[in-house]
Amino acid sequence: MIYAVGIGPGDPDMLPHKTVLLLQDADVISGFETVLNLAEKHFNPNAVRISMGYKDQSQKLEQVGELSRAGKTCVVCFMGDVNFSGYEYLERINNDCHESNPVIIPGISSAQIAASRTLTAFETSVFLTFHKRGDISQDKEFLVSALKMGKSAIVIPLPWDFMPAEISRYLIEQGIPSETKVNVFEHLTWPEEKSYSLTLENCKDKFSDVSIMVIGSINN
Ligand SMILES: C[S@@+](CC[C@H](N)C(=O)[O-])C[C@H]1O[C@@H](n2cnc3c(N)ncnc32)[C@H](O)[C@@H]1O
Incomplete structure:
Protein backbone atom coordinates (compact mmCIF):
# COMPACT_ATOMS: atom_id res chain seq x y z
CA MET A 1 0.00 0.00 0.00
CA PRO A 106 -3.80 16.10 2.76
CA GLY A 107 -1.44 18.35 4.68
CA ILE A 108 -1.28 22.07 5.34
CA SER A 109 -0.07 23.94 2.28
CA SER A 110 2.30 26.90 2.24
CA ALA A 111 -0.59 28.60 0.38
CA GLN A 112 -2.80 28.23 3.45
CA ILE A 113 -0.12 29.66 5.73
CA ALA A 114 0.41 32.59 3.33
CA ALA A 115 -3.37 33.13 3.31
CA SER A 116 -3.42 33.16 7.11
CA ARG A 117 -0.53 35.62 7.34
CA THR A 118 -2.26 38.07 4.97
CA LEU A 119 -5.90 37.43 5.94
CA THR A 120 -6.68 36.30 2.41
CA ALA A 121 -9.80 34.16 2.13
CA PHE A 122 -9.61 31.51 -0.58
CA GLU A 123 -13.13 32.41 -1.74
CA THR A 124 -11.94 35.92 -2.64
CA SER A 125 -8.71 34.81 -4.25
CA VAL A 126 -7.14 32.42 -6.74
CA PHE A 127 -4.29 30.01 -6.16
CA LEU A 128 -1.90 29.28 -8.96
CA THR A 129 1.45 27.70 -9.46
CA PHE A 130 4.13 28.43 -12.02
CA HIS A 131 6.20 25.62 -10.46
CA LYS A 132 5.46 23.16 -13.24
CA ARG A 133 6.90 21.65 -16.38
CA GLY A 134 6.12 23.16 -19.75
CA ASP A 135 4.33 26.23 -20.96
CA ILE A 136 3.10 28.70 -18.31
CA SER A 137 1.63 31.29 -20.69
CA GLN A 138 -2.01 30.39 -19.92
CA ASP A 139 -1.34 30.61 -16.18
CA LYS A 140 0.19 34.06 -16.70
CA GLU A 141 -2.92 35.22 -18.56
CA PHE A 142 -5.18 33.70 -15.90
CA LEU A 143 -3.32 35.62 -13.18
CA VAL A 144 -3.82 38.92 -14.99
CA SER A 145 -7.52 38.31 -15.60
CA ALA A 146 -8.13 37.18 -12.00
CA LEU A 147 -6.49 40.36 -10.66
CA LYS A 148 -8.49 42.48 -13.12
CA MET A 149 -11.66 40.77 -11.79
CA GLY A 150 -10.75 42.01 -8.30
CA LYS A 151 -9.41 38.74 -6.91
CA SER A 152 -6.28 38.43 -4.82
CA ALA A 153 -3.76 35.80 -5.90
CA ILE A 154 -1.65 33.31 -3.98
CA VAL A 155 1.17 32.38 -6.31
CA ILE A 156 3.97 29.82 -6.30
CA PRO A 157 6.81 31.16 -8.48
CA LEU A 158 8.90 29.15 -10.95
CA PRO A 159 12.50 28.82 -9.77
CA TRP A 160 14.49 30.60 -11.17
CA ASP A 161 12.75 31.79 -14.34
CA PHE A 162 9.56 33.43 -13.12
CA MET A 163 10.27 34.59 -9.61
CA PRO A 164 8.53 37.42 -7.67
CA ALA A 165 10.51 40.18 -9.46
CA GLU A 166 9.70 38.80 -12.94
CA ILE A 167 6.06 38.18 -11.98
CA SER A 168 5.71 41.75 -10.68
CA ARG A 169 7.31 43.25 -13.79
CA TYR A 170 5.07 41.16 -16.04
CA LEU A 171 1.93 42.25 -14.15
CA ILE A 172 2.84 45.94 -14.46
CA GLU A 173 3.43 45.42 -18.21
CA GLN A 174 -0.05 43.87 -18.42
CA GLY A 175 -1.68 46.95 -16.86
CA ILE A 176 -1.95 45.92 -13.20
CA PRO A 177 -1.36 49.07 -11.09
CA SER A 178 2.24 49.29 -9.88
CA GLU A 179 1.09 50.23 -6.34
CA THR A 180 -0.73 46.88 -5.93
CA LYS A 181 0.35 45.23 -2.66
CA VAL A 182 2.58 42.17 -2.73
CA ASN A 183 3.65 40.00 0.19
CA VAL A 184 6.53 37.61 -0.34
CA PHE A 185 7.18 34.87 2.22
CA GLU A 186 10.32 32.77 2.38
CA HIS A 187 10.47 29.49 4.33
CA LEU A 188 7.07 29.88 5.99
CA THR A 189 6.98 28.18 9.44
CA TRP A 190 10.71 27.30 9.23
CA PRO A 191 12.95 28.84 11.91
CA GLU A 192 14.43 31.12 9.21
CA GLU A 193 11.03 32.39 7.94
CA LYS A 194 11.13 35.87 6.40
CA SER A 195 8.38 38.10 5.08
CA TYR A 196 8.43 41.20 2.88
CA SER A 197 5.61 43.69 2.47
CA LEU A 198 6.03 45.32 -0.95
CA THR A 199 4.26 46.69 -4.01
CA LEU A 200 4.56 45.41 -7.57
CA GLU A 201 6.80 48.38 -8.30
CA ASN A 202 9.36 47.70 -5.58
CA CYS A 203 9.31 43.89 -5.72
CA LYS A 204 12.72 43.65 -7.37
CA ASP A 205 14.84 41.48 -5.08
CA LYS A 206 15.95 37.91 -5.56
CA PHE A 207 14.14 35.56 -3.17
CA SER A 208 14.70 31.96 -2.12
CA ASP A 209 13.24 29.15 -4.22
CA VAL A 210 11.19 28.30 -1.10
CA SER A 211 9.01 31.38 -1.45
CA ILE A 212 5.37 32.20 -2.10
CA MET A 213 3.63 35.47 -3.02
CA VAL A 214 0.30 36.98 -2.15
CA ILE A 215 -0.75 39.68 -4.61
CA GLY A 216 -3.47 41.95 -3.27
CA SER A 217 -6.75 42.64 -4.97
CA ILE A 218 -6.43 45.71 -7.19
CA ASN A 219 -9.79 46.93 -5.84
CA ASN A 220 -8.41 47.38 -2.31
C1 LIG B 1 6.18 22.08 -6.12
S1 LIG B 1 5.62 23.34 -5.07
C2 LIG B 1 4.78 22.37 -3.87
C3 LIG B 1 3.90 23.19 -2.93
C4 LIG B 1 3.39 22.36 -1.77
N1 LIG B 1 2.64 21.21 -2.23
C5 LIG B 1 2.53 23.16 -0.81
O1 LIG B 1 1.38 22.81 -0.58
O2 LIG B 1 3.07 24.13 -0.25
C6 LIG B 1 7.06 23.79 -4.18
C7 LIG B 1 7.11 25.30 -3.96
O3 LIG B 1 6.14 25.66 -2.97
C8 LIG B 1 6.60 26.81 -2.28
N2 LIG B 1 6.70 26.48 -0.84
C9 LIG B 1 6.58 25.28 -0.28
N3 LIG B 1 6.74 25.35 1.06
C10 LIG B 1 6.95 26.66 1.35
C11 LIG B 1 7.18 27.40 2.54
N4 LIG B 1 7.23 26.79 3.73
N5 LIG B 1 7.34 28.73 2.45
C12 LIG B 1 7.28 29.35 1.25
N6 LIG B 1 7.08 28.72 0.09
C13 LIG B 1 6.91 27.39 0.13
C14 LIG B 1 7.98 27.15 -2.85
O4 LIG B 1 7.82 28.08 -3.89
C15 LIG B 1 8.43 25.81 -3.40
O5 LIG B 1 9.41 25.94 -4.41
Missing part, protein backbone atom coordinates in the same frame (compact mmCIF):
# COMPACT_ATOMS: atom_id res chain seq x y z
CA ILE A 2 1.28 3.48 -0.87
CA TYR A 3 0.22 6.60 0.99
CA ALA A 4 0.88 10.05 -0.50
CA VAL A 5 0.97 12.46 2.42
CA GLY A 6 1.48 16.20 2.73
CA ILE A 7 3.99 16.85 5.49
CA GLY A 8 3.02 20.52 5.80
CA PRO A 9 4.89 23.77 5.26
CA GLY A 10 7.99 22.93 7.30
CA ASP A 11 7.15 23.13 10.99
CA PRO A 12 7.22 19.44 12.01
CA ASP A 13 4.34 20.02 14.42
CA MET A 14 2.02 21.04 11.58
CA LEU A 15 1.08 17.55 10.39
CA PRO A 16 -2.29 15.86 10.75
CA HIS A 17 -2.32 13.32 13.59
CA LYS A 18 -3.22 10.60 11.09
CA THR A 19 -0.02 11.32 9.12
CA VAL A 20 2.11 11.28 12.28
CA LEU A 21 0.67 7.86 13.23
CA LEU A 22 1.34 6.57 9.73
CA LEU A 23 4.96 7.82 9.73
CA GLN A 24 5.55 6.26 13.16
CA ASP A 25 4.41 2.91 11.83
CA ALA A 26 5.53 2.89 8.18
CA ASP A 27 7.88 0.26 6.75
CA VAL A 28 9.14 2.56 3.99
CA ILE A 29 9.32 6.39 3.98
CA SER A 30 10.33 8.17 0.82
CA GLY A 31 10.44 11.58 -0.81
CA PHE A 32 12.88 14.32 -1.69
CA GLU A 33 15.66 14.56 0.89
CA THR A 34 14.84 18.21 1.73
CA VAL A 35 11.21 17.23 2.37
CA LEU A 36 12.08 14.16 4.47
CA ASN A 37 14.37 16.27 6.66
CA LEU A 38 11.39 18.43 7.66
CA ALA A 39 9.32 15.57 9.09
CA GLU A 40 11.92 13.05 10.23
CA LYS A 41 11.25 13.48 13.93
CA HIS A 42 8.07 11.45 13.35
CA PHE A 43 9.65 8.60 11.37
CA ASN A 44 9.65 5.01 12.53
CA PRO A 45 13.39 4.59 13.32
CA ASN A 46 13.28 1.14 11.70
CA ALA A 47 11.67 2.32 8.45
CA VAL A 48 13.62 2.01 5.20
CA ARG A 49 14.30 5.60 4.08
CA ILE A 50 14.29 6.07 0.32
CA SER A 51 15.33 9.63 -0.42
CA MET A 52 15.52 10.98 -3.93
CA GLY A 53 16.50 13.96 -6.04
CA TYR A 54 15.27 15.14 -9.44
CA LYS A 55 17.64 12.85 -11.35
CA ASP A 56 16.94 9.51 -9.63
CA GLN A 57 13.28 9.95 -8.66
CA SER A 58 11.93 7.44 -11.22
CA GLN A 59 14.33 4.72 -10.14
CA LYS A 60 13.69 5.37 -6.42
CA LEU A 61 9.92 5.38 -6.89
CA GLU A 62 10.19 2.05 -8.71
CA GLN A 63 11.81 0.64 -5.56
CA VAL A 64 8.92 2.01 -3.49
CA GLY A 65 6.43 0.29 -5.81
CA GLU A 66 8.25 -3.04 -5.49
CA LEU A 67 8.26 -2.80 -1.68
CA SER A 68 4.56 -1.93 -1.67
CA ARG A 69 3.78 -5.00 -3.78
CA ALA A 70 5.86 -7.05 -1.33
CA GLY A 71 3.34 -6.07 1.35
CA LYS A 72 5.13 -3.10 2.95
CA THR A 73 3.35 0.06 4.10
CA CYS A 74 5.02 2.81 2.07
CA VAL A 75 4.65 6.54 2.63
CA VAL A 76 5.69 9.09 0.02
CA CYS A 77 6.06 12.56 1.54
CA PHE A 78 5.04 15.73 -0.29
CA MET A 79 5.90 19.29 0.68
CA GLY A 80 2.86 21.12 2.08
CA ASP A 81 -0.29 19.55 0.71
CA VAL A 82 -0.50 17.07 -2.19
CA ASN A 83 -3.30 19.06 -3.83
CA PHE A 84 -1.36 22.32 -4.10
CA SER A 85 1.16 22.06 -6.93
CA GLY A 86 1.78 18.40 -6.15
CA TYR A 87 0.14 16.56 -9.03
CA GLU A 88 3.25 16.24 -11.22
CA TYR A 89 4.86 14.25 -8.41
CA LEU A 90 1.62 12.31 -7.85
CA GLU A 91 1.66 11.38 -11.54
CA ARG A 92 5.20 10.03 -11.06
CA ILE A 93 3.96 7.83 -8.22
CA ASN A 94 1.24 6.47 -10.51
CA ASN A 95 3.69 5.86 -13.37
CA ASP A 96 7.00 4.98 -11.70
CA CYS A 97 5.71 2.98 -8.72
CA HIS A 98 3.41 1.21 -11.21
CA GLU A 99 0.63 1.63 -8.70
CA SER A 100 -2.27 3.92 -9.41
CA ASN A 101 -4.36 5.73 -6.87
CA PRO A 102 -2.21 5.90 -3.75
CA VAL A 103 -4.16 6.87 -0.62
CA ILE A 104 -3.87 10.66 -0.28
CA ILE A 105 -3.74 12.31 3.13
Whole structure:
Protein backbone atom coordinates (compact mmCIF):
# COMPACT_ATOMS: atom_id res chain seq x y z
CA MET A 1 0.00 0.00 0.00
CA ILE A 2 1.28 3.48 -0.87
CA TYR A 3 0.22 6.60 0.99
CA ALA A 4 0.88 10.05 -0.50
CA VAL A 5 0.97 12.46 2.42
CA GLY A 6 1.48 16.20 2.73
CA ILE A 7 3.99 16.85 5.49
CA GLY A 8 3.02 20.52 5.80
CA PRO A 9 4.89 23.77 5.26
CA GLY A 10 7.99 22.93 7.30
CA ASP A 11 7.15 23.13 10.99
CA PRO A 12 7.22 19.44 12.01
CA ASP A 13 4.34 20.02 14.42
CA MET A 14 2.02 21.04 11.58
CA LEU A 15 1.08 17.55 10.39
CA PRO A 16 -2.29 15.86 10.75
CA HIS A 17 -2.32 13.32 13.59
CA LYS A 18 -3.22 10.60 11.09
CA THR A 19 -0.02 11.32 9.12
CA VAL A 20 2.11 11.28 12.28
CA LEU A 21 0.67 7.86 13.23
CA LEU A 22 1.34 6.57 9.73
CA LEU A 23 4.96 7.82 9.73
CA GLN A 24 5.55 6.26 13.16
CA ASP A 25 4.41 2.91 11.83
CA ALA A 26 5.53 2.89 8.18
CA ASP A 27 7.88 0.26 6.75
CA VAL A 28 9.14 2.56 3.99
CA ILE A 29 9.32 6.39 3.98
CA SER A 30 10.33 8.17 0.82
CA GLY A 31 10.44 11.58 -0.81
CA PHE A 32 12.88 14.32 -1.69
CA GLU A 33 15.66 14.56 0.89
CA THR A 34 14.84 18.21 1.73
CA VAL A 35 11.21 17.23 2.37
CA LEU A 36 12.08 14.16 4.47
CA ASN A 37 14.37 16.27 6.66
CA LEU A 38 11.39 18.43 7.66
CA ALA A 39 9.32 15.57 9.09
CA GLU A 40 11.92 13.05 10.23
CA LYS A 41 11.25 13.48 13.93
CA HIS A 42 8.07 11.45 13.35
CA PHE A 43 9.65 8.60 11.37
CA ASN A 44 9.65 5.01 12.53
CA PRO A 45 13.39 4.59 13.32
CA ASN A 46 13.28 1.14 11.70
CA ALA A 47 11.67 2.32 8.45
CA VAL A 48 13.62 2.01 5.20
CA ARG A 49 14.30 5.60 4.08
CA ILE A 50 14.29 6.07 0.32
CA SER A 51 15.33 9.63 -0.42
CA MET A 52 15.52 10.98 -3.93
CA GLY A 53 16.50 13.96 -6.04
CA TYR A 54 15.27 15.14 -9.44
CA LYS A 55 17.64 12.85 -11.35
CA ASP A 56 16.94 9.51 -9.63
CA GLN A 57 13.28 9.95 -8.66
CA SER A 58 11.93 7.44 -11.22
CA GLN A 59 14.33 4.72 -10.14
CA LYS A 60 13.69 5.37 -6.42
CA LEU A 61 9.92 5.38 -6.89
CA GLU A 62 10.19 2.05 -8.71
CA GLN A 63 11.81 0.64 -5.56
CA VAL A 64 8.92 2.01 -3.49
CA GLY A 65 6.43 0.29 -5.81
CA GLU A 66 8.25 -3.04 -5.49
CA LEU A 67 8.26 -2.80 -1.68
CA SER A 68 4.56 -1.93 -1.67
CA ARG A 69 3.78 -5.00 -3.78
CA ALA A 70 5.86 -7.05 -1.33
CA GLY A 71 3.34 -6.07 1.35
CA LYS A 72 5.13 -3.10 2.95
CA THR A 73 3.35 0.06 4.10
CA CYS A 74 5.02 2.81 2.07
CA VAL A 75 4.65 6.54 2.63
CA VAL A 76 5.69 9.09 0.02
CA CYS A 77 6.06 12.56 1.54
CA PHE A 78 5.04 15.73 -0.29
CA MET A 79 5.90 19.29 0.68
CA GLY A 80 2.86 21.12 2.08
CA ASP A 81 -0.29 19.55 0.71
CA VAL A 82 -0.50 17.07 -2.19
CA ASN A 83 -3.30 19.06 -3.83
CA PHE A 84 -1.36 22.32 -4.10
CA SER A 85 1.16 22.06 -6.93
CA GLY A 86 1.78 18.40 -6.15
CA TYR A 87 0.14 16.56 -9.03
CA GLU A 88 3.25 16.24 -11.22
CA TYR A 89 4.86 14.25 -8.41
CA LEU A 90 1.62 12.31 -7.85
CA GLU A 91 1.66 11.38 -11.54
CA ARG A 92 5.20 10.03 -11.06
CA ILE A 93 3.96 7.83 -8.22
CA ASN A 94 1.24 6.47 -10.51
CA ASN A 95 3.69 5.86 -13.37
CA ASP A 96 7.00 4.98 -11.70
CA CYS A 97 5.71 2.98 -8.72
CA HIS A 98 3.41 1.21 -11.21
CA GLU A 99 0.63 1.63 -8.70
CA SER A 100 -2.27 3.92 -9.41
CA ASN A 101 -4.36 5.73 -6.87
CA PRO A 102 -2.21 5.90 -3.75
CA VAL A 103 -4.16 6.87 -0.62
CA ILE A 104 -3.87 10.66 -0.28
CA ILE A 105 -3.74 12.31 3.13
CA PRO A 106 -3.80 16.10 2.76
CA GLY A 107 -1.44 18.35 4.68
CA ILE A 108 -1.28 22.07 5.34
CA SER A 109 -0.07 23.94 2.28
CA SER A 110 2.30 26.90 2.24
CA ALA A 111 -0.59 28.60 0.38
CA GLN A 112 -2.80 28.23 3.45
CA ILE A 113 -0.12 29.66 5.73
CA ALA A 114 0.41 32.59 3.33
CA ALA A 115 -3.37 33.13 3.31
CA SER A 116 -3.42 33.16 7.11
CA ARG A 117 -0.53 35.62 7.34
CA THR A 118 -2.26 38.07 4.97
CA LEU A 119 -5.90 37.43 5.94
CA THR A 120 -6.68 36.30 2.41
CA ALA A 121 -9.80 34.16 2.13
CA PHE A 122 -9.61 31.51 -0.58
CA GLU A 123 -13.13 32.41 -1.74
CA THR A 124 -11.94 35.92 -2.64
CA SER A 125 -8.71 34.81 -4.25
CA VAL A 126 -7.14 32.42 -6.74
CA PHE A 127 -4.29 30.01 -6.16
CA LEU A 128 -1.90 29.28 -8.96
CA THR A 129 1.45 27.70 -9.46
CA PHE A 130 4.13 28.43 -12.02
CA HIS A 131 6.20 25.62 -10.46
CA LYS A 132 5.46 23.16 -13.24
CA ARG A 133 6.90 21.65 -16.38
CA GLY A 134 6.12 23.16 -19.75
CA ASP A 135 4.33 26.23 -20.96
CA ILE A 136 3.10 28.70 -18.31
CA SER A 137 1.63 31.29 -20.69
CA GLN A 138 -2.01 30.39 -19.92
CA ASP A 139 -1.34 30.61 -16.18
CA LYS A 140 0.19 34.06 -16.70
CA GLU A 141 -2.92 35.22 -18.56
CA PHE A 142 -5.18 33.70 -15.90
CA LEU A 143 -3.32 35.62 -13.18
CA VAL A 144 -3.82 38.92 -14.99
CA SER A 145 -7.52 38.31 -15.60
CA ALA A 146 -8.13 37.18 -12.00
CA LEU A 147 -6.49 40.36 -10.66
CA LYS A 148 -8.49 42.48 -13.12
CA MET A 149 -11.66 40.77 -11.79
CA GLY A 150 -10.75 42.01 -8.30
CA LYS A 151 -9.41 38.74 -6.91
CA SER A 152 -6.28 38.43 -4.82
CA ALA A 153 -3.76 35.80 -5.90
CA ILE A 154 -1.65 33.31 -3.98
CA VAL A 155 1.17 32.38 -6.31
CA ILE A 156 3.97 29.82 -6.30
CA PRO A 157 6.81 31.16 -8.48
CA LEU A 158 8.90 29.15 -10.95
CA PRO A 159 12.50 28.82 -9.77
CA TRP A 160 14.49 30.60 -11.17
CA ASP A 161 12.75 31.79 -14.34
CA PHE A 162 9.56 33.43 -13.12
CA MET A 163 10.27 34.59 -9.61
CA PRO A 164 8.53 37.42 -7.67
CA ALA A 165 10.51 40.18 -9.46
CA GLU A 166 9.70 38.80 -12.94
CA ILE A 167 6.06 38.18 -11.98
CA SER A 168 5.71 41.75 -10.68
CA ARG A 169 7.31 43.25 -13.79
CA TYR A 170 5.07 41.16 -16.04
CA LEU A 171 1.93 42.25 -14.15
CA ILE A 172 2.84 45.94 -14.46
CA GLU A 173 3.43 45.42 -18.21
CA GLN A 174 -0.05 43.87 -18.42
CA GLY A 175 -1.68 46.95 -16.86
CA ILE A 176 -1.95 45.92 -13.20
CA PRO A 177 -1.36 49.07 -11.09
CA SER A 178 2.24 49.29 -9.88
CA GLU A 179 1.09 50.23 -6.34
CA THR A 180 -0.73 46.88 -5.93
CA LYS A 181 0.35 45.23 -2.66
CA VAL A 182 2.58 42.17 -2.73
CA ASN A 183 3.65 40.00 0.19
CA VAL A 184 6.53 37.61 -0.34
CA PHE A 185 7.18 34.87 2.22
CA GLU A 186 10.32 32.77 2.38
CA HIS A 187 10.47 29.49 4.33
CA LEU A 188 7.07 29.88 5.99
CA THR A 189 6.98 28.18 9.44
CA TRP A 190 10.71 27.30 9.23
CA PRO A 191 12.95 28.84 11.91
CA GLU A 192 14.43 31.12 9.21
CA GLU A 193 11.03 32.39 7.94
CA LYS A 194 11.13 35.87 6.40
CA SER A 195 8.38 38.10 5.08
CA TYR A 196 8.43 41.20 2.88
CA SER A 197 5.61 43.69 2.47
CA LEU A 198 6.03 45.32 -0.95
CA THR A 199 4.26 46.69 -4.01
CA LEU A 200 4.56 45.41 -7.57
CA GLU A 201 6.80 48.38 -8.30
CA ASN A 202 9.36 47.70 -5.58
CA CYS A 203 9.31 43.89 -5.72
CA LYS A 204 12.72 43.65 -7.37
CA ASP A 205 14.84 41.48 -5.08
CA LYS A 206 15.95 37.91 -5.56
CA PHE A 207 14.14 35.56 -3.17
CA SER A 208 14.70 31.96 -2.12
CA ASP A 209 13.24 29.15 -4.22
CA VAL A 210 11.19 28.30 -1.10
CA SER A 211 9.01 31.38 -1.45
CA ILE A 212 5.37 32.20 -2.10
CA MET A 213 3.63 35.47 -3.02
CA VAL A 214 0.30 36.98 -2.15
CA ILE A 215 -0.75 39.68 -4.61
CA GLY A 216 -3.47 41.95 -3.27
CA SER A 217 -6.75 42.64 -4.97
CA ILE A 218 -6.43 45.71 -7.19
CA ASN A 219 -9.79 46.93 -5.84
CA ASN A 220 -8.41 47.38 -2.31
C1 LIG B 1 6.18 22.08 -6.12
S1 LIG B 1 5.62 23.34 -5.07
C2 LIG B 1 4.78 22.37 -3.87
C3 LIG B 1 3.90 23.19 -2.93
C4 LIG B 1 3.39 22.36 -1.77
N1 LIG B 1 2.64 21.21 -2.23
C5 LIG B 1 2.53 23.16 -0.81
O1 LIG B 1 1.38 22.81 -0.58
O2 LIG B 1 3.07 24.13 -0.25
C6 LIG B 1 7.06 23.79 -4.18
C7 LIG B 1 7.11 25.30 -3.96
O3 LIG B 1 6.14 25.66 -2.97
C8 LIG B 1 6.60 26.81 -2.28
N2 LIG B 1 6.70 26.48 -0.84
C9 LIG B 1 6.58 25.28 -0.28
N3 LIG B 1 6.74 25.35 1.06
C10 LIG B 1 6.95 26.66 1.35
C11 LIG B 1 7.18 27.40 2.54
N4 LIG B 1 7.23 26.79 3.73
N5 LIG B 1 7.34 28.73 2.45
C12 LIG B 1 7.28 29.35 1.25
N6 LIG B 1 7.08 28.72 0.09
C13 LIG B 1 6.91 27.39 0.13
C14 LIG B 1 7.98 27.15 -2.85
O4 LIG B 1 7.82 28.08 -3.89
C15 LIG B 1 8.43 25.81 -3.40
O5 LIG B 1 9.41 25.94 -4.41
